[in-house]
Amino acid sequence: MGRKSRAKKERKEEKLVVFICTANVCRSPMAEKLFEEALTKSSSKQKISVFSAGISAMDGDKASDNSIIACDEVGLDLSDHRSAAITRATIENASAIFCMTESHRALLHMYFELPEDSPIFLMREFMKDGSKELPDPYGQDIDIYRECRNDMVEALPSLINWVEKNL
DSSP states (O other): OOHHHHHHHHHHHOEEEEEEESSSSSHHHHHHHHHHHHHHHSOOOSOEEEEEEETTOOTTOBOOHHHHHHHHTTTOOOTTOBOOBOOHHHHHHOSEEEESSHHHHHHHHHHHTOOTTSSEEETTTTOSSSOSOOOOOTTSOHHHHHHHHHHHHHHHHHHHHHHHHHO
16 A cells, blocks of 8 residues: 555544534633543544534634633643634534533534534533533633533543544
8 A cells, every 4th residue: 555545544544523612712622632631541542633613713712811721730731722613524524523512512403404413412421420511611710610621521531431432
């Protein structure tokens, strides 16, 4: 197999996991970084790219200051994040999409007229206990961001497990 065809095959084997929130400046960038780190620490052998986007994001905005602080507290650097709006191409290339709330999932289906069986889930959907939704911390104090981050961290084992079994 030639180098070009091998590279093309490897790209096809790589999966894309996307995290969605409203503006892509608080929750989904934190989720992206946390999931990347959890994936690195897991025993997963899969090739997975991780991306985040917002339903009503303006391209190029920085992550919120409190999101940067909340991630920095657990050793993750969010300072270079720039927001991106979700696109049809991203949705079509995604192996799985994880939203923060039911309204995000509903809006994706409505805006992009997606089939009901599209691989769109809530980030906490596979949790047995607690709320399935992650409320928006935007504009609130750092403690709310920490709580949001911790609720995401709590969901990571269930997401890694789901990805291992389904992607």
